[in-house]
Amino acid sequence: AQSVTQLDSHVSVSEGTPVLLRCNYSSSYSPSLFWYVQHPNKGLQLLLKYTSAATLVKGINGFEAEFKKSETSFHLTKPSAHMSDAAEYFCVVSDITGGFKTIFGAGTRLFVKA
Amino acid sequence: DAGVTQSPTHLIKTRGQQVTLRCSPKSGHDTVSWYQQALGQGPQFIFQYYEEEERQRGNFPDRFSGHQFPNYSSELNVNALLLGDSALYLCASSLSANNSPLHFGNGTRLTVT
Secondary structure (H helix, E strand, O other): OOEEEEOOOEEEEEOOOOEEEOEEEEOOOOOEEEEEEEOOOOOEEEEEEEOOOOOEEEOHHHOEEEEEOOOOEEEEEEOOOOHHHOEEEEEEEEOHHHOOOOEEOOOEEEEEEO | OOOOEEEOOEEEEOOOOOEEEEEEOOOOOOEEEEEEEOOOOOOEEEEEEEOOEEEEEOOOOOOEEEEEOOOOOEEEEEOOOOHHHOEEEEEEEEOOOOOOOOEEOOOEEEEEO
8 A cells, every 4th residue: 555654744944955855655566656745824836756767857946856766765955944935744645556546744833043 | 827715715604504615626627626724734635526516425414515617617606504614724726637736726614603
């Protein structure tokens, strides 16, 4: 069965420093992986997706993620945090064994300090 | 090009009542999925509709039902409301192609008292 684990419930960084949000997944087949961001009282917005093309995926707002099959990881990074990046981030997995149901991680709250 | 729209934005109901939430998908999308997001948690998959039929279902009781109309819009119905049904209900639309990214509406905040 597919599952996704976000290793940190909260991450705090200073503005201008790098961001790392960690995600491990479990999937029987080649999964599709996504990162979504949710700002307070808003719906979710797609940041980036991996669907078996290049393992380094670039998304919006300077975010990128690297698919590492050997480590079953899909960590989200950004070289320099901005105050507007403060939000909840969700790692998401989808594969054929789940009928392409989209399974969300529990989320990581990113705090950005001035 | 309108994105996903949901109505109402907020709703307060009493235990035992029934509620209907509505969703219009992004233009060009034919698949609608519904999620329940409790406070401080990630969205939980309820079900997905395609071609007016339920295609996939998560671990939710039969009190949760839905419908998709010929114009691809969708409704989520919840009967016999419980306090624990209080949550943000998110609708997401996508293309029928597998692994098409989800486009979310801003959700309906349901409070059950």
